[in-house]
Amino acid sequence: xxxxxxxxxxxxxxxxxxxxxxxxxxxxxxxxxxxxxxxxxxxxxxxxxxxxxxxxxxxxxxxxxxxxxxxxxxxxxxxxxxxxxxxxxxxxxxxxxxxxxxxxxxxxxxxxxxxxxxxxxxxxxxxxxxxxxxxxxxxxxxxxxxxxxxxxxxxxxxxxxxxxxxxxxxxxxxxxxxxxxxxxxxxxxxxxxxxxxxxxxxxxxxxxxxxxxxxxxxxxxxxxxxxxxxxxxxxxxxxxxxxxxxxxxxxxxxxxxxxxxxxxxxxxxxxxxxxxxxxxxxxxxxxxxxxxxxxxxxxxxxxxxxxxxxxxxxxxxxxxxxxxxxxxxxxxxxxxxxxxxxxxxxxxxxxxxxxxxxxxxxxxxxxxxxxxxxxxxxxxxxxxxxxxxxxxxxxxxxxxxxxxxxxxxxxxxxxxxxxxxx
Numbered sequence: 001x002x003x004x005x006x007x008x009x010x011x012x013x014x015x016x017x018x019x020x021x022x023x024x025x026x027x028x029x030x031x032x033x034x035x036x037x038x039x040x041x042x043x044x045x046x047x048x049x050x051x052x053x054x055x056x057x058x059x060x061x062x063x064x065x066x067x068x069x070x071x072x073x074x075x076x077x078x079x080x081x082x083x084x085x086x087x088x089x090x091x092x093x094x095x096x097x098x099x100x101x102x103x104x105x106x107x108x109x110x111x112x113x114x115x116x117x118x119x120x121x122x123x124x125x126x127x128x129x130x131x132x133x134x135x136x137x138x139x140x141x142x143x144x145x146x147x148x149x150x151x152x153x154x155x156x157x158x159x160x161x162x163x164x165x166x167x168x169x170x171x172x173x174x175x176x177x178x179x180x181x182x183x184x185x186x187x188x189x190x191x192x193x194x195x196x197x198x199x200x201x202x203x204x205x206x207x208x209x210x211x212x213x214x215x216x217x218x219x220x221x222x223x224x225x226x227x228x229x230x231x232x233x234x235x236x237x238x239x240x241x242x243x244x245x246x247x248x249x250x251x252x253x254x255x256x257x258x259x260x261x262x263x264x265x266x267x268x269x270x271x272x273x274x275x276x277x278x279x280x281x282x283x284x285x286x287x288x289x290x291x292x293x294x295x296x297x298x299x300x301x302x303x304x305x306x307x308x309x310x311x312x313x314x315x316x317x318x319x320x321x322x323x324x325x326x327x328x329x330x331x332x333x334x335x336x337x338x339x340x341x342x343x344x345x346x347x348x349x350x351x352x353x354x355x356x357x358x359x360x361x362x363x364x365x366x367x368x369x370x371x372x373x374x375x376x377x378x379x380x381x382x383x384x385x386x387x388x389x390x391x392x393x394x395x396x397x398x399x400x401x402x403x404x405x406x407x408x409x410x411x412x413x414x415x416x417x418x419x420x421x422x
Contacts, residue, residue, distance in 0.1 A: 001126040010400045012128075015157065015339055016110060019130050022156050023108045026149040028132050030108040033089040035082060041092055042081045046291040046317055053115040055082040082114040086131045087291070087314065087330060094135050094328075095321030104136040106145075110335075124336065131311075133330035135318065140259030143295050143313070146331040147260065148267050150299060150309065151278060153333065157342060162301045162308070163278035166260065167285035169292045169312070171245060171253050175283065178246050179224070180217035189213060194286040201225045236261045236279040244283045256295070257281065291317050295329065303341065309333040352379040353418060354396040357407040359384060365409065372413045397421045 004012065020030070036057065043051050056078035062070075070076035083089050086109040094105065109131045117123045132149060134142040147164050154162040173186070181189050192207045199207065205225070208218045224246060234240035238258045242249060264277055280300075287296045287310055296312035311331035319325040353373060357366055370380045381401065386392050393404055405416040 002124065006399045011342070012339055015335070015342060016128075016130075018156050019153050019333065019335075020108065020110065022153040023132055023149055026106075026145065026152065028106040028108045028149065030110070031090075031093060032111070033083075033086070033093050033109070035112070035114075036080045037083055037089055037092065039075060039078050039081050041088060042084065043075070044320065046088065046320065049288065050084040050115060053117060054084050055114050055116055057081055084115050085113055086111060086129050086332070087133070087317070090131070090133055090135075090330075091314075091317045091328070092321055094318055094326070098322070102136075104134065107131075107133050107135070109133075128335045130309075130333040130335045131330055133328060135326060135328045137329075138315070138327035140256050141263050142327070142329050143260045143297070144263030144267075146311065146329060147264055147279070147297070150331050150333065154299070154301070154308070157338065159301055159303070159308075159338075159341065161278075162299060163280055165280050165282040165285050165298045165300055165307075166257065166295065167282050167297070168253050168257060168295050170294055171249060171257075171283065172286065174250060174253070175246060176217075178248070179220040180214055182214060182217075185213045185217075190286050191288075193284050194288060196284050236277050236281060241281045244281055260295070287312055297331070299331075299333070301341075304337075306337070307334065308337055308341075351377065351403065352381075352401040354381050354383050354393070354401050354404040354421075355407050355416075356383050356385050356389070356392065356404055358409065361407055361409045361411075365411070366407065369407060369411070369413060369416065393421055 024030070039056060042054050045051070056074065057080040058077060059079050062077070067077065090107060090109060094101065110128065112126050113129050114126050117125055119125065132146060134145060143166075151162055151164070154160075172190070176186050176189060188211055189208065192204055192211065195207070196204050201222075205218060205222045208221070209215070234243055238254060241254050241257050245254075261277055261279055264279060285296060285298060287298070291314045292312040293315045294313035297310060298307040299309040301308055309332055311329070313327070313329040315325055315327045318328055355366065355369060355373075366382055370382060373380045379401075381396065381399075383392055383396065385406070396404065401421060403418050403420050405418045407416070
């Protein structure tokens with residue numbers, strides 16, 4: 001968990017403002033949920049490995065005897081926990097407020113979450129998630145809307161050229177079944193396949209053999225990966241998807257994936273070919289969350305080797321609260337990673353000026369000048385002149401201020417000479 005100095009906090013808020021603005025432009029509405037949820041919801045088996053990282057809250061009023069008696073039963077000791085993601089709270093929120101929401105609900109959630117991670121570079125115990133979700137739409141349009149809004153937000157942040165890798169958990173399960181992996185083996189096999197970027201195909205095959213899973217299934221997986229391939233390029237669409245899967249892939253799954261591309265293509269009016277789309281079908285994209293039931297995706301950018309976000313369809317989660325399934329799909333931006341990629345810069349929409357004044361300038365004059373500049377749309381800080389003016393201005397620049405003016409007694413607004421700090 002981290003402190004943020006003014007310049008870093010300013011940068012984070014500017015990035016958040018851009019993301020919010022673009023998501024709202026695409027018809028999503030922001031909601032807010034409590035930082036804590038009931039223990040049973042957070043540990044219902046839908047959160048995958050994140051459930052093991054939850055910070056749990058001890059029940060109030062327990063004495064030492066009660067604590068000792070329940071030491072081996074965490075659920076008897078705790079009744080609440082800090083949220084480890086925003087999807088479980090959203091499912092509870094929708095189930096609670098469904099009668100007051102539209103039939104197709106498009107939500108924005110931007111808020112901190114907490115996980116008991118082992119502290120290391122890029123992994124924090126408190127971090128911000130930026131989620132958009134569509135609840136109530138089972139069609140490919142929902143995934144397409146999420147993709148278009150996410151890529152638009154990335155472009156607005158100055159990170160043009162992003163793309164989205166797409167797969168479907170149903171296609172992945174079908175493929176493992178066609179190779180011959182048993183249902184019991186598949187969770188561990190998926191964990192190994194998820195290491196494909198790090199281990200390579202041969203490394204994944206070697207780890208599968210070391211795990212002792214069905215040998216004939218591993219042979220089939222290896223043969224599929226080493227099958228002869230032509231160098232021809234297939235744009236995103238049915239041909240690319242079927243070429244990337246074993247023969248006989250289910251038509252309904254392929255049609256849904258193709259429908260996403262068709263819908264995204266309709267938003268890019270200047271492009272006539274689906275191949276121009278920033279979409280790539282990846283049959284070995286896994287994503288580890290256990291609640292995904294269909295489409296899954298990850299956001300990629302050529303400047304980095306890691307993903308900048310991801311998500312998927314979780315049609316079964318809300319049914320656990322309502323007693324009936326409701327289609328749902330979401331996408332989460334990796335906010336902390338995005339912030340690290342972006343330059344600090346200045347907030348061009350709100351000029352930031354430091355007024356450096358002599359000690360003898362009356363406070364009334366200073367506040368009058370400050371008020372006049374604020375009225376013009378500027379952000380203003382008062383600083384008394386020091387012997388080391390250079391250090392004062394460097395600190396102001398590091399805090400996000402872009403200009404300064406010196407103030408002497410009797411100065412008027414028209415007499416101020418505003419100079420750049422660059």
